[in-house]
Amino acid sequence: MDFIPFSKIIGQDKAIGFLKQAMALGKLPHAYLFTGIPGIGKTTTALALAQAINCAEAKEGEGCGECVSCRQWAGGNFPDLQVIEPDGQFIKIEQVRGIDREMGFKPLSGRCRVVIIRSAERMTMEAANAFLKTLEEPPPGNILILNASEPLDLLPTIVSRCQNVGFRPIPASLAAPWLEEKTQMGRDKASLLARIAEGSLGKALEMWEEGILEKRAEYITTLMSLKAISEIEAVEMALRLTGKEKGQDQEKDGDILPLLNVWKTWYRDLLVVKGEGPPESLINGDLYSELKKAAQGFRIDQLVSSLLLIDQGERDFRRSRNLDLMMENLLLGLRGFMGETGGGGDRENH
Numbered sequence: 001m002d003f004i005p006f007s008k009i010i011g012q013d014k015a016i017g018f019l020k021q022a023m024a025l026g027k028l029p030h031a032y033l034f035t036g037i038p039g040i041g042k043t044t045t046a047l048a049l050a051q052a053i054n055c056a057e058a059k060e061g062e063g064c065g066e067c068v069s070c071r072q073w074a075g076g077n078f079p080d081l082q083v084i085e086p087d088g089q090f091i092k093i094e095q096v097r098g099i100d101r102e103m104g105f106k107p108l109s110g111r112c113r114v115v116i117i118r119s120a121e122r123m124t125m126e127a128a129n130a131f132l133k134t135l136e137e138p139p140p141g142n143i144l145i146l147n148a149s150e151p152l153d154l155l156p157t158i159v160s161r162c163q164n165v166g167f168r169p170i171p172a173s174l175a176a177p178w179l180e181e182k183t184q185m186g187r188d189k190a191s192l193l194a195r196i197a198e199g200s201l202g203k204a205l206e207m208w209e210e211g212i213l214e215k216r217a218e219y220i221t222t223l224m225s226l227k228a229i230s231e232i233e234a235v236e237m238a239l240r241l242t243g244k245e246k247g248q249d250q251e252k253d254g255d256i257l258p259l260l261n262v263w264k265t266w267y268r269d270l271l272v273v274k275g276e277g278p279p280e281s282l283i284n285g286d287l288y289s290e291l292k293k294a295a296q297g298f299r300i301d302q303l304v305s306s307l308l309l310i311d312q313g314e315r316d317f318r319r320s321r322n323l324d325l326m327m328e329n330l331l332l333g334l335r336g337f338m339g340e341t342g343g344g345g346d347r348e349n350h
Contacts, residue, residue, distance in 0.1 A: 169199020
Protein backbone atom coordinates (compact mmCIF):
# COMPACT_ATOMS: atom_id res chain seq x y z
CA MET A 1 0.00 0.00 0.00
CA ASP A 2 1.49 3.31 -1.06
CA PHE A 3 2.45 5.85 1.58
CA ILE A 4 0.35 8.94 0.75
CA PRO A 5 0.57 11.71 3.36
CA PHE A 6 -2.01 14.46 3.70
CA SER A 7 0.28 16.85 1.80
CA LYS A 8 -0.14 14.80 -1.40
CA ILE A 9 -3.96 14.94 -1.34
CA ILE A 10 -5.34 17.75 -3.49
CA GLY A 11 -8.50 19.79 -3.12
CA GLN A 12 -9.45 18.75 0.43
CA ASP A 13 -7.61 21.30 2.56
CA LYS A 14 -10.62 22.08 4.74
CA ALA A 15 -11.34 18.44 5.64
CA ILE A 16 -7.66 17.68 6.24
CA GLY A 17 -7.22 20.82 8.36
CA PHE A 18 -10.13 19.72 10.54
CA LEU A 19 -8.60 16.27 11.05
CA LYS A 20 -5.16 17.66 11.83
CA GLN A 21 -6.64 20.00 14.41
CA ALA A 22 -8.39 17.09 16.13
CA MET A 23 -5.11 15.15 16.23
CA ALA A 24 -3.22 18.14 17.61
CA LEU A 25 -5.78 18.54 20.39
CA GLY A 26 -5.85 14.81 21.11
CA LYS A 27 -9.61 14.76 20.53
CA LEU A 28 -10.12 12.14 17.86
CA PRO A 29 -13.63 10.65 18.08
CA HIS A 30 -14.20 6.92 17.93
CA ALA A 31 -16.07 7.20 14.61
CA TYR A 32 -15.91 9.47 11.58
CA LEU A 33 -18.30 9.75 8.64
CA PHE A 34 -16.60 11.04 5.48
CA THR A 35 -19.20 12.20 2.94
CA GLY A 36 -18.97 13.38 -0.65
CA ILE A 37 -19.20 12.09 -4.21
CA PRO A 38 -17.08 9.04 -5.09
CA GLY A 39 -13.52 9.55 -6.25
CA ILE A 40 -12.59 12.76 -4.42
CA GLY A 41 -10.19 11.38 -1.83
CA LYS A 42 -12.28 10.10 1.09
CA THR A 43 -10.52 6.73 1.29
CA THR A 44 -7.08 8.23 0.59
CA THR A 45 -7.64 10.74 3.40
CA ALA A 46 -8.81 7.97 5.75
CA LEU A 47 -5.60 6.05 5.01
CA ALA A 48 -3.48 9.16 5.55
CA LEU A 49 -5.22 9.70 8.89
CA ALA A 50 -4.56 6.10 9.92
CA GLN A 51 -0.88 6.51 8.98
CA ALA A 52 -0.53 9.76 10.92
CA ILE A 53 -2.27 8.40 14.04
CA ASN A 54 0.10 5.43 14.18
CA CYS A 55 3.31 7.22 13.16
CA ALA A 56 5.96 7.34 15.90
CA GLU A 57 7.48 10.57 14.58
CA ALA A 58 4.49 12.45 13.17
CA LYS A 59 5.08 16.17 12.66
CA GLU A 60 2.32 18.69 12.03
CA GLY A 61 -0.14 15.87 11.50
CA GLU A 62 1.92 14.14 8.79
CA GLY A 63 3.25 10.59 8.88
CA CYS A 64 7.07 10.57 8.69
CA GLY A 65 7.34 7.70 6.21
CA GLU A 66 10.40 6.33 8.02
CA CYS A 67 9.38 4.87 11.40
CA VAL A 68 8.53 1.19 11.86
CA SER A 69 4.80 1.83 11.49
CA CYS A 70 5.22 3.87 8.30
CA ARG A 71 7.60 1.28 6.82
CA GLN A 72 5.08 -1.45 7.57
CA TRP A 73 2.47 0.69 5.88
CA ALA A 74 4.59 1.26 2.78
CA GLY A 75 5.29 -2.48 2.62
CA GLY A 76 1.59 -3.31 2.78
CA ASN A 77 1.87 -5.27 6.01
CA PHE A 78 0.61 -2.86 8.67
CA PRO A 79 -1.49 -5.16 10.87
CA ASP A 80 -3.86 -2.65 12.47
CA LEU A 81 -5.76 -1.55 9.38
CA GLN A 82 -8.97 -3.11 8.15
CA VAL A 83 -10.73 -1.94 4.96
CA ILE A 84 -14.28 -3.20 4.44
CA GLU A 85 -15.96 -3.05 1.03
CA PRO A 86 -19.30 -4.38 -0.23
CA ASP A 87 -19.32 -8.12 -0.75
CA GLY A 88 -21.06 -8.09 -4.12
CA GLN A 89 -23.76 -5.44 -3.94
CA PHE A 90 -23.95 -5.04 -0.18
CA ILE A 91 -22.01 -4.95 3.08
CA LYS A 92 -23.41 -7.93 4.96
CA ILE A 93 -23.96 -8.71 8.62
CA GLU A 94 -21.15 -11.30 8.58
CA GLN A 95 -18.71 -8.52 7.67
CA VAL A 96 -19.94 -6.37 10.56
CA ARG A 97 -19.55 -9.30 12.93
CA GLY A 98 -15.99 -9.68 11.64
CA ILE A 99 -15.30 -6.04 12.54
CA ASP A 100 -16.60 -6.68 16.06
CA ARG A 101 -14.33 -9.69 16.48
CA GLU A 102 -11.24 -7.77 15.34
CA MET A 103 -12.02 -4.77 17.54
CA GLY A 104 -12.19 -7.02 20.58
CA PHE A 105 -8.41 -7.46 20.44
CA LYS A 106 -5.78 -4.85 21.22
CA PRO A 107 -3.87 -3.34 18.27
CA LEU A 108 -0.96 -5.59 17.32
CA SER A 109 1.59 -2.96 16.34
CA GLY A 110 0.23 0.56 16.18
CA ARG A 111 -1.30 2.87 18.71
CA CYS A 112 -4.74 2.42 17.22
CA ARG A 113 -6.59 0.05 14.92
CA VAL A 114 -8.37 1.87 12.08
CA VAL A 115 -11.34 0.31 10.34
CA ILE A 116 -12.36 1.97 7.05
CA ILE A 117 -15.80 1.10 5.70
CA ARG A 118 -16.18 2.08 2.06
CA SER A 119 -19.66 2.63 0.58
CA ALA A 120 -21.13 2.40 4.07
CA GLU A 121 -24.56 3.28 2.70
CA ARG A 122 -24.66 -0.17 1.13
CA MET A 123 -25.01 -2.01 4.42
CA THR A 124 -28.00 -4.29 4.53
CA MET A 125 -30.55 -3.35 7.16
CA GLU A 126 -29.38 -6.28 9.30
CA ALA A 127 -25.77 -5.14 8.98
CA ALA A 128 -26.66 -1.52 9.77
CA ASN A 129 -28.56 -2.49 12.90
CA ALA A 130 -25.70 -4.71 14.05
CA PHE A 131 -23.22 -1.92 13.34
CA LEU A 132 -25.19 0.41 15.62
CA LYS A 133 -24.20 -1.75 18.59
CA THR A 134 -20.54 -1.43 17.56
CA LEU A 135 -20.88 2.35 17.48
CA GLU A 136 -22.57 2.51 20.87
CA GLU A 137 -19.74 0.86 22.81
CA PRO A 138 -16.57 0.64 20.70
CA PRO A 139 -13.60 -0.92 22.50
CA PRO A 140 -10.74 1.53 23.21
CA GLY A 141 -7.89 1.66 20.70
CA ASN A 142 -10.17 1.57 17.66
CA ILE A 143 -11.30 4.25 15.23
CA LEU A 144 -14.02 3.65 12.64
CA ILE A 145 -14.14 5.69 9.43
CA LEU A 146 -17.27 5.34 7.31
CA ASN A 147 -17.28 6.60 3.72
CA ALA A 148 -20.57 7.46 2.04
CA SER A 149 -21.88 9.73 -0.69
CA GLU A 150 -24.80 11.14 1.30
CA PRO A 151 -25.56 11.07 5.05
CA LEU A 152 -29.24 10.62 4.12
CA ASP A 153 -28.41 7.18 2.70
CA LEU A 154 -27.48 5.93 6.18
CA LEU A 155 -29.57 5.29 9.26
CA PRO A 156 -29.94 8.58 11.19
CA THR A 157 -28.81 6.78 14.35
CA ILE A 158 -25.52 5.84 12.64
CA VAL A 159 -24.97 9.39 11.39
CA SER A 160 -25.62 10.86 14.83
CA ARG A 161 -22.92 8.68 16.41
CA CYS A 162 -20.20 9.79 13.96
CA GLN A 163 -18.24 13.01 13.45
CA ASN A 164 -19.24 14.13 9.96
CA VAL A 165 -16.49 15.47 7.68
CA GLY A 166 -17.60 16.76 4.29
CA PHE A 167 -15.44 16.42 1.17
CA ARG A 168 -15.89 18.75 -1.79
CA PRO A 169 -15.61 18.10 -5.53
CA ILE A 170 -12.11 18.99 -6.70
CA PRO A 171 -11.92 22.14 -8.86
CA ALA A 172 -10.96 21.50 -12.49
CA SER A 173 -8.05 23.95 -12.05
CA LEU A 174 -6.49 21.46 -9.60
CA ALA A 175 -7.74 18.23 -11.17
CA ALA A 176 -6.53 18.92 -14.73
CA PRO A 177 -2.80 19.32 -13.91
CA TRP A 178 -2.95 16.23 -11.69
CA LEU A 179 -4.55 14.19 -14.51
CA GLU A 180 -2.04 15.47 -17.04
CA GLU A 181 0.86 14.39 -14.84
CA LYS A 182 -0.70 11.08 -13.81
CA THR A 183 -1.66 9.87 -17.30
CA GLN A 184 0.55 11.94 -19.61
CA MET A 185 -2.55 12.97 -21.55
CA GLY A 186 -2.41 16.36 -23.21
CA ARG A 187 -3.48 19.54 -21.44
CA ASP A 188 -6.68 19.97 -23.48
CA LYS A 189 -7.84 16.40 -22.82
CA ALA A 190 -7.00 16.69 -19.13
CA SER A 191 -8.97 19.92 -18.83
CA LEU A 192 -11.99 18.46 -20.65
CA LEU A 193 -11.93 15.24 -18.62
CA ALA A 194 -11.64 17.18 -15.35
CA ARG A 195 -14.77 19.14 -16.24
CA ILE A 196 -16.76 16.11 -17.40
CA ALA A 197 -15.86 14.19 -14.22
CA GLU A 198 -17.34 17.04 -12.13
CA GLY A 199 -14.64 17.16 -9.49
CA SER A 200 -13.99 13.43 -9.08
CA LEU A 201 -10.41 12.32 -9.77
CA GLY A 202 -11.42 8.68 -9.43
CA LYS A 203 -14.17 9.10 -11.99
CA ALA A 204 -11.83 10.98 -14.32
CA LEU A 205 -9.26 8.17 -14.23
CA GLU A 206 -11.94 5.55 -14.87
CA MET A 207 -13.24 7.58 -17.81
CA TRP A 208 -9.75 7.91 -19.24
CA GLU A 209 -9.13 4.16 -18.97
CA GLU A 210 -12.52 3.41 -20.55
CA GLY A 211 -12.02 5.84 -23.42
CA ILE A 212 -14.99 8.03 -22.52
CA LEU A 213 -13.72 11.00 -24.50
CA GLU A 214 -13.85 8.83 -27.59
CA LYS A 215 -17.32 7.52 -26.68
CA ARG A 216 -18.74 10.93 -25.77
CA ALA A 217 -20.08 11.72 -29.26
CA GLU A 218 -21.78 8.30 -29.42
CA TYR A 219 -23.41 8.84 -26.01
CA ILE A 220 -24.73 12.26 -27.02
CA THR A 221 -26.01 10.99 -30.37
CA THR A 222 -27.85 8.19 -28.55
CA LEU A 223 -29.43 10.70 -26.19
CA MET A 224 -30.58 13.11 -28.86
CA SER A 225 -32.02 10.28 -30.99
CA LEU A 226 -34.71 9.71 -28.35
CA LYS A 227 -36.86 12.46 -29.86
CA ALA A 228 -37.27 10.59 -33.15
CA ILE A 229 -38.11 7.11 -31.82
CA SER A 230 -41.23 5.49 -30.38
CA GLU A 231 -41.79 4.43 -26.78
CA ILE A 232 -41.23 0.79 -27.72
CA GLU A 233 -37.95 1.70 -29.40
CA ALA A 234 -36.94 3.67 -26.29
CA VAL A 235 -37.53 0.57 -24.14
CA GLU A 236 -35.47 -1.49 -26.59
CA MET A 237 -32.71 1.11 -26.36
CA ALA A 238 -32.76 0.82 -22.56
CA LEU A 239 -32.30 -2.96 -22.81
CA ARG A 240 -29.48 -2.51 -25.29
CA LEU A 241 -27.68 -0.03 -23.03
CA THR A 242 -27.92 -2.36 -20.02
CA GLY A 243 -26.88 -5.41 -22.02
CA LYS A 244 -30.24 -7.13 -21.63
CA GLU A 245 -31.22 -6.97 -25.30
CA LYS A 246 -31.73 -10.34 -26.92
CA GLY A 247 -28.47 -11.77 -28.18
CA GLN A 248 -26.21 -9.92 -25.73
CA ASP A 249 -24.21 -12.14 -23.42
CA GLN A 250 -23.55 -9.87 -20.46
CA GLU A 251 -24.79 -6.86 -18.57
CA LYS A 252 -23.20 -3.48 -19.13
CA ASP A 253 -23.51 -2.08 -15.61
CA GLY A 254 -20.04 -0.56 -15.83
CA ASP A 255 -21.04 1.55 -18.83
CA ILE A 256 -24.11 3.13 -17.26
CA LEU A 257 -22.59 5.69 -14.87
CA PRO A 258 -20.17 7.13 -17.49
CA LEU A 259 -23.09 7.35 -19.92
CA LEU A 260 -25.30 9.15 -17.40
CA ASN A 261 -22.45 11.46 -16.48
CA VAL A 262 -21.96 12.57 -20.09
CA TRP A 263 -25.71 13.07 -20.48
CA LYS A 264 -25.81 15.17 -17.34
CA THR A 265 -22.99 17.43 -18.53
CA TRP A 266 -24.74 17.79 -21.89
CA TYR A 267 -28.00 18.95 -20.32
CA ARG A 268 -26.12 21.21 -17.94
CA ASP A 269 -24.42 22.84 -20.94
CA LEU A 270 -27.73 23.18 -22.77
CA LEU A 271 -29.01 25.13 -19.76
CA VAL A 272 -26.01 27.45 -19.93
CA VAL A 273 -26.54 28.04 -23.65
CA LYS A 274 -30.29 28.47 -23.25
CA GLY A 275 -29.74 30.97 -20.47
CA GLU A 276 -27.15 32.81 -22.58
CA GLY A 277 -24.41 32.05 -20.07
CA PRO A 278 -20.71 32.55 -20.84
CA PRO A 279 -19.28 29.95 -23.27
CA GLU A 280 -16.20 29.55 -21.06
CA SER A 281 -18.38 28.00 -18.34
CA LEU A 282 -19.36 25.09 -20.60
CA ILE A 283 -18.13 21.59 -19.82
CA ASN A 284 -18.36 20.45 -23.45
CA GLY A 285 -17.14 23.76 -24.78
CA ASP A 286 -15.56 22.13 -27.82
CA LEU A 287 -19.08 21.19 -28.96
CA TYR A 288 -20.47 24.72 -28.72
CA SER A 289 -22.07 24.80 -32.19
CA GLU A 290 -23.81 21.46 -31.56
CA LEU A 291 -25.04 22.73 -28.20
CA LYS A 292 -26.48 25.91 -29.71
CA LYS A 293 -28.39 23.89 -32.29
CA ALA A 294 -29.69 21.35 -29.77
CA ALA A 295 -30.74 24.04 -27.27
CA GLN A 296 -33.28 25.40 -29.74
CA GLY A 297 -35.40 22.29 -29.22
CA PHE A 298 -35.86 22.72 -25.47
CA ARG A 299 -37.46 24.97 -22.91
CA ILE A 300 -35.52 25.64 -19.72
CA ASP A 301 -38.06 23.74 -17.59
CA GLN A 302 -37.61 20.68 -19.82
CA LEU A 303 -33.85 20.80 -19.35
CA VAL A 304 -34.16 21.17 -15.57
CA SER A 305 -36.60 18.24 -15.39
CA SER A 306 -34.29 16.12 -17.55
CA LEU A 307 -31.34 16.86 -15.26
CA LEU A 308 -33.37 15.84 -12.23
CA LEU A 309 -34.33 12.58 -13.94
CA ILE A 310 -30.69 11.72 -14.67
CA ASP A 311 -29.67 12.62 -11.13
CA GLN A 312 -32.35 10.29 -9.76
CA GLY A 313 -31.18 7.57 -12.15
CA GLU A 314 -27.64 7.87 -10.78
CA ARG A 315 -28.87 7.56 -7.21
CA ASP A 316 -31.02 4.53 -8.07
CA PHE A 317 -28.07 2.89 -9.81
CA ARG A 318 -25.78 3.36 -6.80
CA ARG A 319 -28.43 1.95 -4.50
CA SER A 320 -28.49 -1.19 -6.67
CA ARG A 321 -32.10 -0.92 -7.65
CA ASN A 322 -33.52 -2.58 -10.78
CA LEU A 323 -31.19 -1.40 -13.55
CA ASP A 324 -33.49 -2.31 -16.45
CA LEU A 325 -36.47 -0.54 -14.93
CA MET A 326 -34.35 2.49 -14.03
CA MET A 327 -33.10 2.87 -17.61
CA GLU A 328 -36.55 2.33 -19.10
CA ASN A 329 -38.08 4.99 -16.87
CA LEU A 330 -35.19 7.35 -17.53
CA LEU A 331 -35.28 7.07 -21.31
CA LEU A 332 -39.07 7.35 -21.48
CA GLY A 333 -38.93 10.37 -19.18
CA LEU A 334 -36.19 12.09 -21.19
CA ARG A 335 -38.05 11.33 -24.40
CA GLY A 336 -41.15 12.95 -22.92
CA PHE A 337 -39.25 16.20 -22.34
CA MET A 338 -38.18 16.31 -25.98
CA GLY A 339 -41.63 17.24 -27.26
CA GLU A 340 -42.71 20.50 -28.81
CA THR A 341 -41.22 23.53 -27.07
CA GLY A 342 -44.29 25.67 -27.64
CA GLY A 343 -44.58 29.16 -29.01
CA GLY A 344 -43.91 31.21 -25.87
CA GLY A 345 -42.09 28.63 -23.72
CA ASP A 346 -38.65 30.25 -23.84
CA ARG A 347 -39.90 33.69 -22.85
CA GLU A 348 -41.84 32.20 -19.95
CA ASN A 349 -38.83 30.36 -18.59
CA HIS A 350 -36.04 32.90 -19.01
